[in-house]
Every structure is written in C-alpha cells, then in structure tokens.
Amino acid sequence: MQRVNPVRTLRRYQLSFLKQDIPSGLSVFLVALPLCLGIALASGAPLFSGLVAGMIGGIVVGVLSGSEVSVSGPAAGLAVIVADAIAKVGSYEAFLAAVVLAGIIQIGMGLLKAGRFSSFFPDSVIKGMLVAIGLVIILKQIPHALGRDNDYEGEFEFQQLADGENTISEIYRAFETASPGAVAISLVSLLFLLGWERMAGRSTRAFFKNIPGALLVVFIGIALNELFRIAIPTWYLGDTAHQHMVRIPTLEPGQSLFSIFDFPDFSKFADPQIYVLGATIALVASLETLLNLEASDRLDRLKRISSTDQELLAQGTGNILSGLIGGLPITSVVVRSSANVYGGARTRMSAVFHGVFLLIAVFLGGPILNLIPLSCLAVVLIMVGYKLAKPAIFKKIYRDGWSQFLPFIVTVLGIIFTDLLKGVALGWVVGIGFVLYSNFQATFRVVRSGSQVTILFVKDLYFLSKLPLKETLSNLKPGDQVVVDGTRASFIDHDIYTMLHSFAETAETQGIQYELRNVERQRRRRKEELISE
Incomplete structure (x- = not known):
C-alpha cells in the first residue's frame, strides 16, 4: 500500500x-x-x-x-x-x-x-x-x-x-x-x-x-x-x-x-x-x-x-x-x-x-x-x-x-433507524466489546495431561482476565500438579498477581501441588526469551 x-x-x-x-x-x-x-x-x-x-x-x-x-x-x-x-x-x-x-x-x-x-x-x-x-x-x-x-x-x-x-x-x-x-x-x-x-x-x-x-x-x-x-x-x-x-x-x-x-x-x-x-x-x-x-x-x-x-x-x-x-x-x-x-x-x-x-x-x-x-x-x-x-x-x-x-x-441497523453517527457509535460499542472479550479470552492457555496441568500465559494479563483465570483455578482437582507459567507475560495486573499468590494457600489445603514460574508484576523480558518467541 x-x-x-x-x-x-x-x-x-x-x-x-x-x-x-x-x-x-x-x-x-x-x-x-x-x-x-x-x-x-x-x-x-x-x-x-x-x-x-x-x-x-x-x-x-x-x-x-x-x-x-x-x-x-x-x-x-x-x-x-x-x-x-x-x-x-x-x-x-x-x-x-x-x-x-x-x-x-x-x-x-x-x-x-x-x-x-x-x-x-x-x-x-x-x-x-x-x-x-x-x-x-x-x-x-x-x-x-x-x-x-x-x-x-x-x-x-x-x-x-x-x-x-x-x-x-x-x-x-x-x-x-x-x-x-x-x-x-x-x-x-x-x-x-x-x-x-x-x-x-x-x-x-x-x-x-x-x-x-x-x-x-x-x-x-x-x-x-x-x-x-x-x-x-x-x-x-x-x-x-x-x-x-x-x-x-x-x-x-x-x-x-x-x-x-x-x-x-x-x-x-x-x-x-x-x-x-x-x-x-x-x-x-x-x-x-x-x-x-x-x-x-x-x-x-x-x-x-x-x-x-x-x-x-x-x-x-x-x-x-x-x-x-x-x-x-x-x-x-x-x-x-x-x-x-x-x-x-x-x-x-x-x-x-x-x-x-x-x-x-x-x-x-x-x-x-x-x-x-x-x-x-x-x-x-x-x-x-x-x-x-x-x-x-x-x-x-x-x-x-x-x-x-x-x-x-x-x-447497519443503527444507521438505518437513527442516523450516521449514532449508528456508528452503536456498532463501535459492540465491536470494541468483542475485541475486549477476545483479548481476555486468549491471554492464557490451559494444557491438561492427566493430573499434570500447565496454565500458560500467552500475553500480558490485565484486569479483564481475572474472572476466567479465577474460574480456571477453581476447577482444579485434588491431586493435580499445577504449573502457572508467566514467562511470556511482561505485565500482570495487580489483582491477578495477588490472586495467583493467594491461591497457593488454597491449593495446599485442597491437596494440589502448585508452582508459580516467572510470575512477576512487571519485568523486562530476557533477550533469550524474546528470541525463543
């Protein structure tokens, strides 16, 4: 172009x-x-x-x-x-x-x-x-x-x-x-x-x-x-x-x-x-x-x-x-x-x-x-x-x-039944809603193999990711061996960071082995990490 x-x-x-x-x-x-x-x-x-x-x-x-x-x-x-x-x-x-x-x-x-x-x-x-x-x-x-x-x-x-x-x-x-x-x-x-x-x-x-x-x-x-x-x-x-x-x-x-x-x-x-x-x-x-x-x-x-x-x-x-x-x-x-x-x-x-x-x-x-x-x-x-x-x-x-x-x-319907600017505003709200939904749905991935569970962060985690991540943690079972891998996230929202560390006590009482790996609030990525990505 x-x-x-x-x-x-x-x-x-x-x-x-x-x-x-x-x-x-x-x-x-x-x-x-x-x-x-x-x-x-x-x-x-x-x-x-x-x-x-x-x-x-x-x-x-x-x-x-x-x-x-x-x-x-x-x-x-x-x-x-x-x-x-x-x-x-x-x-x-x-x-x-x-x-x-x-x-x-x-x-x-x-x-x-x-x-x-x-x-x-x-x-x-x-x-x-x-x-x-x-x-x-x-x-x-x-x-x-x-x-x-x-x-x-x-x-x-x-x-x-x-x-x-x-x-x-x-x-x-x-x-x-x-x-x-x-x-x-x-x-x-x-x-x-x-x-x-x-x-x-x-x-x-x-x-x-x-x-x-x-x-x-x-x-x-x-x-x-x-x-x-x-x-x-x-x-x-x-x-x-x-x-x-x-x-x-x-x-x-x-x-x-x-x-x-x-x-x-x-x-x-x-x-x-x-x-x-x-x-x-x-x-x-x-x-x-x-x-x-x-x-x-x-x-x-x-x-x-x-x-x-x-x-x-x-x-x-x-x-x-x-x-x-x-x-x-x-x-x-x-x-x-x-x-x-x-x-x-x-x-x-x-x-x-x-x-x-x-x-x-x-x-x-x-x-x-x-x-x-x-x-x-x-x-x-x-x-x-x-x-x-x-x-x-x-x-x-x-x-x-x-x-x-x-x-x-x-x-389309908004413009037809109102006017140009109102219709575009309605579409923009819905469109941005989908963008936000897609973003916090794709911020992490869960891989389970028997009792081995890896929660892999694929990008930075902001507040909107808190609810799906909380639901993922609550669905873990006694006996699970869980690794939360934050290597790819250079930023983690404060609320999410606190929730991940607080869950360590919950995991212990439920018989879940729980490990946080490279989970930091904010950090610079190492050169080798960037190359591997």
Missing part, C-alpha cells in the same frame, strides 16, 4: 488519466447537484450555500485532500446542527462566523495529528457503515423515483424533518401518491443504466467505458419529460419551478454576482456561544470526515492509504473559505466518494472536476439543468446504493464469524 501525497500526485498527473477522471467527475457532479440543494434546504440555509460548499469541497479540498478518491461537500449529518445553530445565533451571517472558526479548529487538529483516532474504529464497523449508507440511499431515493419529493434530497436520518414521516412511512406514502410520469422515467432510466453498465463491463469498446451512463440517463429524463408535456400532459412533471425538478438558483438580469454570496458577521466573535458552536461543528465534521476517509480507502481499487492529518488540514482550509463566502460546513461524504470510485476515478482530479462542473452549472447552466427530473437522478443514486450494499457483502461478513457480523449488522 502507498500513502497519498497530494503534491506528488498533482506533479505526476498524466493526461491519460483524463479518460477516467473527467467522466467520473461528471457522474459525481450529477449525484452531488441535488444533494447540495437538498442539504441546504434541510439546513434552513440559502440554496446557494449548498452549491458554494460543493464547489469548495471539490476544487479546494480536492486539491489539498489526503485522499485520491474522497469527495467533499455539504454533509447531511450536519443539517440538524446547522438549522439549530442558525436559530440560536439569530442569522445566517452569524452562523458563518462559526463555520470559519470550525475550520481554524480543524487545522489545529490536523497539526496536532488528531487524525490517528480514526484507527480506533473496527473494520466491521466501517464495512457496516458503507453497507448502511448504501441501503439508506436506496430507501431514501425510492420516493423520489416515484415522484414524491416532500423530503429533502440528501437527508439521511430515519425521522424526517421536512414532512414528519420516517424512512419507511415515506416509501408507503410514495406508493400511494406515485406519479405515472416519474415512474415511467425511473423505469426507463433504470433499465438503460443496467444495460449500459453491463455493456461497459463486457465490451472492449472505449465508448461504453468513457461515457458515463449517469449523463445519458439525465438526457433520457429530460427528453421523456418534454415528450410527456407534448403527448401526455397528465404525466408531465412540471417545469423549472416544480418540486419534481432540479432547482438551481439563477442570476436575475442586472443582479450583481456578489449579491448571491453571504458573508460572515465577525462581530459575533464577542458572543461565547459562537465558540461552542464552532467547536461542535469542527468535532462532528472531523469525525464524519475521518469515518468517511476510512470507508473511501476500503473502496479505492488501488488500495492507497489516505493521510488523515492532511485531510483535516484540507477540510479546515475548505471550511474557512466556505464560511467566508457563504457556504455550509464541509466534510468528506461517502455518497459522493463511492460514486467517484464506481465512476472509475484514478486520482483526486475527478473531485476537482466535479467542483468545476458545479461552478459552471451555477453560473452558466442553471436554466438547462433545471429541466432535469429528480426521478432520473434518483435512479443514479439507487445504483450507487446497490453497489455499496450488495447481498454478497452480507454473506462474506457472516462467514467471517459473529465477532465480525454482529458489530457489522448492529452498525
């Missing part, structure tokens, strides 16, 4: 990579576009703020990132925090000051090497997070595919803020109110995308590999909707102002470019709650970023290792810039990152291209992009979700044993 160096990557960038990175960046752009707008709506922020965060997350964070495949932008997990924060501080401009402060804190965390804490999450939890996000994408996009757009694009929580429904009840309502036009567009788009990906996988022609199917699905969605407008008006999903369509804010004639930006109110730095809010955003955004970075490394086909500290520095820089020009907080996002990997990205330039496409869309392509039905974009996201949550993944992890499957499935 190789560790990512962003400067080196950019210097060695080859034009031949454009064949993979531009189509991938375009696919990510189509996925990110509705999510940027939806997260802004869910946050109670200006629509343009989500697009600003997406552009900076792609162009700025993309260049500085510690990963070659991670893509950053506004995060659904911060939507509730943002909405509450804006209400507390009284204005969006005041909230932007907290975003700038959060970026400064993240840079400090990167300089202090705080990224190393991502290694404390078990692999089964990271795999569970990826699968859960895939399932949540599918469940959340089914209503949009059926023409029900009451919930915001990009909201991943089980309990929905927009309409009071939850993930399951929203699907039920969507089937009740399904739009024939949206269903038709979704079915045609799905069949086309399945066929296109199958041809791309089997054909040797570069045409199928270099043209992203997501782009063609967008053209199909626009064409079908315009056909419905002419031939079947009752199936028509509406125009640019309708909720079933992408709705990019456009510049009005005579409107200044700077009038669409918001700027932070730095006078709010005198308010103590701005510092609390900035620290909260920094911690939550950093945690999501580190989790998503671990997940992105799992997806990377070239198995590169991302620099977590470099990523925190990049995220901090991105959040400072985003706050300065009116954008939402930025994190690394698995939905965009997975779309990037499955789109065939080779390097970080695909993330940069996606940011450039967002920039072009906002300032030049708004009227055209507002003709895209959300139902065809929902199909693109459903395909991404399926790739993350294939049934084969469940089978593979189940075969790895309960110590892997239980934390995995707890994480």
Whole structure:
C-alpha cells in the first residue's frame, strides 16, 4: 500500500488519466447537484450555500485532500446542527462566523495529528457503515423515483424533518401518491443504466467505458419529460419551478454576482456561544470526515492509504473559505466518494472536476439543468446504493464469524433507524466489546495431561482476565500438579498477581501441588526469551 501525497500526485498527473477522471467527475457532479440543494434546504440555509460548499469541497479540498478518491461537500449529518445553530445565533451571517472558526479548529487538529483516532474504529464497523449508507440511499431515493419529493434530497436520518414521516412511512406514502410520469422515467432510466453498465463491463469498446451512463440517463429524463408535456400532459412533471425538478438558483438580469454570496458577521466573535458552536461543528465534521476517509480507502481499487492529518488540514482550509463566502460546513461524504470510485476515478482530479462542473452549472447552466427530473437522478443514486450494499457483502461478513457480523449488522441497523453517527457509535460499542472479550479470552492457555496441568500465559494479563483465570483455578482437582507459567507475560495486573499468590494457600489445603514460574508484576523480558518467541 502507498500513502497519498497530494503534491506528488498533482506533479505526476498524466493526461491519460483524463479518460477516467473527467467522466467520473461528471457522474459525481450529477449525484452531488441535488444533494447540495437538498442539504441546504434541510439546513434552513440559502440554496446557494449548498452549491458554494460543493464547489469548495471539490476544487479546494480536492486539491489539498489526503485522499485520491474522497469527495467533499455539504454533509447531511450536519443539517440538524446547522438549522439549530442558525436559530440560536439569530442569522445566517452569524452562523458563518462559526463555520470559519470550525475550520481554524480543524487545522489545529490536523497539526496536532488528531487524525490517528480514526484507527480506533473496527473494520466491521466501517464495512457496516458503507453497507448502511448504501441501503439508506436506496430507501431514501425510492420516493423520489416515484415522484414524491416532500423530503429533502440528501437527508439521511430515519425521522424526517421536512414532512414528519420516517424512512419507511415515506416509501408507503410514495406508493400511494406515485406519479405515472416519474415512474415511467425511473423505469426507463433504470433499465438503460443496467444495460449500459453491463455493456461497459463486457465490451472492449472505449465508448461504453468513457461515457458515463449517469449523463445519458439525465438526457433520457429530460427528453421523456418534454415528450410527456407534448403527448401526455397528465404525466408531465412540471417545469423549472416544480418540486419534481432540479432547482438551481439563477442570476436575475442586472443582479450583481456578489449579491448571491453571504458573508460572515465577525462581530459575533464577542458572543461565547459562537465558540461552542464552532467547536461542535469542527468535532462532528472531523469525525464524519475521518469515518468517511476510512470507508473511501476500503473502496479505492488501488488500495492507497489516505493521510488523515492532511485531510483535516484540507477540510479546515475548505471550511474557512466556505464560511467566508457563504457556504455550509464541509466534510468528506461517502455518497459522493463511492460514486467517484464506481465512476472509475484514478486520482483526486475527478473531485476537482466535479467542483468545476458545479461552478459552471451555477453560473452558466442553471436554466438547462433545471429541466432535469429528480426521478432520473434518483435512479443514479439507487445504483450507487446497490453497489455499496450488495447481498454478497452480507454473506462474506457472516462467514467471517459473529465477532465480525454482529458489530457489522448492529452498525447497519443503527444507521438505518437513527442516523450516521449514532449508528456508528452503536456498532463501535459492540465491536470494541468483542475485541475486549477476545483479548481476555486468549491471554492464557490451559494444557491438561492427566493430573499434570500447565496454565500458560500467552500475553500480558490485565484486569479483564481475572474472572476466567479465577474460574480456571477453581476447577482444579485434588491431586493435580499445577504449573502457572508467566514467562511470556511482561505485565500482570495487580489483582491477578495477588490472586495467583493467594491461591497457593488454597491449593495446599485442597491437596494440589502448585508452582508459580516467572510470575512477576512487571519485568523486562530476557533477550533469550524474546528470541525463543
């Protein structure tokens, strides 16, 4: 495995990579576009703020990132925090000051090497997070595919803020109110995308590999909707102002470019709650970023290792810039990152291209992009979700044993029925529980041959090993000849050490021959012992 160096990557960038990175960046752009707008709506922020965060997350964070495949932008997990924060501080401009402060804190965390804490999450939890996000994408996009757009694009929580429904009840309502036009567009788009990906996988022609199917699905969605407008008006999903369509804010004639930006109110730095809010955003955004970075490394086909500290520095820089020009907080996002990997990205330039496409869309392509039905974009996201949550993944992890499957499935269910951070926390608790259980179960080995019993310590003994060791001693029989061999343990917990020596009196009264060999509280291993191991 190789560790990512962003400067080196950019210097060695080859034009031949454009064949993979531009189509991938375009696919990510189509996925990110509705999510940027939806997260802004869910946050109670200006629509343009989500697009600003997406552009900076792609162009700025993309260049500085510690990963070659991670893509950053506004995060659904911060939507509730943002909405509450804006209400507390009284204005969006005041909230932007907290975003700038959060970026400064993240840079400090990167300089202090705080990224190393991502290694404390078990692999089964990271795999569970990826699968859960895939399932949540599918469940959340089914209503949009059926023409029900009451919930915001990009909201991943089980309990929905927009309409009071939850993930399951929203699907039920969507089937009740399904739009024939949206269903038709979704079915045609799905069949086309399945066929296109199958041809791309089997054909040797570069045409199928270099043209992203997501782009063609967008053209199909626009064409079908315009056909419905002419031939079947009752199936028509509406125009640019309708909720079933992408709705990019456009510049009005005579409107200044700077009038669409918001700027932070730095006078709010005198308010103590701005510092609390900035620290909260920094911690939550950093945690999501580190989790998503671990997940992105799992997806990377070239198995590169991302620099977590470099990523925190990049995220901090991105959040400072985003706050300065009116954008939402930025994190690394698995939905965009997975779309990037499955789109065939080779390097970080695909993330940069996606940011450039967002920039072009906002300032030049708004009227055209507002003709895209959300139902065809929902199909693109459903395909991404399926790739993350294939049934084969469940089978593979189940075969790895309960110590892997239980934390995995707890994480999956936790994320689906709560939200990302709570689900990961539940899985982490279960995963760490298995790690601790496995460790104290394997700290010693008991070998019995008739009445000869050897209790061999295979590693250091901490407090959690006290109970199984106590049970082993209590199961000894009169007449046993017992040797407790502590040669391989350089540390023995005080309670365990005391228990082992106290048992000598018990053994004598029960007729057990009992010997402690190299059982010491703490000692340095002899050179010959280390060699023998």
